[in-house]
Amino acid sequence: MPWSIHHLSEPLGIMSRRAPCPPPQAIFLDRDGTLIEHVHYLRDPAQVVLLPGVREAISRAREAAVKLFLFTNQSGVGRGLFSLAEVEACNARLIELLDLGPQPFDAVCIATETPDDPPRYRKPSPRFILEMLELHKIPPEAAWMLGDSPADWEAGLNAGIRSAAIVPDPLTPKEPDRRKQLGVDAFTSVLDWFLHAFSM
Numbered sequence: 001m002p003w004s005i006h007h008l009s010e011p012l013g014i015m016s017r018r019a020p021c022p023p024p025q026a027i028f029l030d031r032d033g034t035l036i037e038h039v040h041y042l043r044d045p046a047q048v049v050l051l052p053g054v055r056e057a058i059s060r061a062r063e064a065a066v067k068l069f070l071f072t073n074q075s076g077v078g079r080g081l082f083s084l085a086e087v088e089a090c091n092a093r094l095i096e097l098l099d100l101g102p103q104p105f106d107a108v109c110i111a112t113e114t115p116d117d118p119p120r121y122r123k124p125s126p127r128f129i130l131e132m133l134e135l136h137k138i139p140p141e142a143a144w145m146l147g148d149s150p151a152d153w154e155a156g157l158n159a160g161i162r163s164a165a166i167v168p169d170p171l172t173p174k175e176p177d178r179r180k181q182l183g184v185d186a187f188t189s190v191l192d193w194f195l196h197a198f199s200m
C-alpha cells in the first residue's frame with residue numbers, strides 16, 4: 001500500500017500528526033486572544049495589537065481563496081459597558097493593521113448579548129457558522145473555528161465543523177483540560193495552525 005511505504009520514512013512526529021482533510025475552505029476566527037492581544041473589555045482602538053503571524057496567515061488564506069469570517073463575542077455591549085460603534089472602531093483598527101484591503105473578512109459577526117440573555121449568536125451558539133456555511137455552500141468538514149476559549153471550540157463543534165485552539169502563551173493555556181476533553185488540538189498562533197492545515 002503506497003501510503004504505508006511513504007510513511008515508513010517519515011519521522012515519528014509527522015506520522016503522529018492528524019492531517020486535516022479536505023483543505024480548509026472557510027475559517028471562522030475569534031478576535032480577542034486569537035487575532036489581537038486580549039484586553040479585558042477592549043473598547044479603545046489604540047489598544048488593538050496584532051498577535052504574531054496573524055497578518056501572514058490572513059494573507060495566505062486570502063491567496064488560497066479561503067473564506068474568512070470574524071466571529072466575536074462582545075457582551076460588553078449587552079452589559080452597557082461600551083457601544084457597538086466602539087467594537088466596530090476596534091475591528092476597523094484591526095483591519096487597518098492587517099493592511100490587506102478594506103475588508104479582508106467575508107462577513108463579521110459581533111454577538112452583543114450577555115450570557116444571561118436569550119442566546120442568539122453568542123458563542124457557543126453555532127448559528128452564525130451554520131448561516132455562513134449555508135450561504136456560501138461550504139461543506140462542514142472543510143470549515144474551521146479558531147479561538148482561544150472553550151466557547152470558540154464549542155461553537156465550532158456545535159456547528160459540526162472542526163475547531164482548533166490558539167494558545168499564544170503556552171505557559172498559561174486557557175482551560176487546557178476542557179480543550180483536551182473536547183479533543184481540540186492547540187497551536188501557538190493562527191499561522192502555526194495555517195501551516196499545519198495546508199501542509200498536506
Ligand SMILES: [Mg+2]
Nearest residue numbers: 030032033148
Ligand atoms: Mg478570545
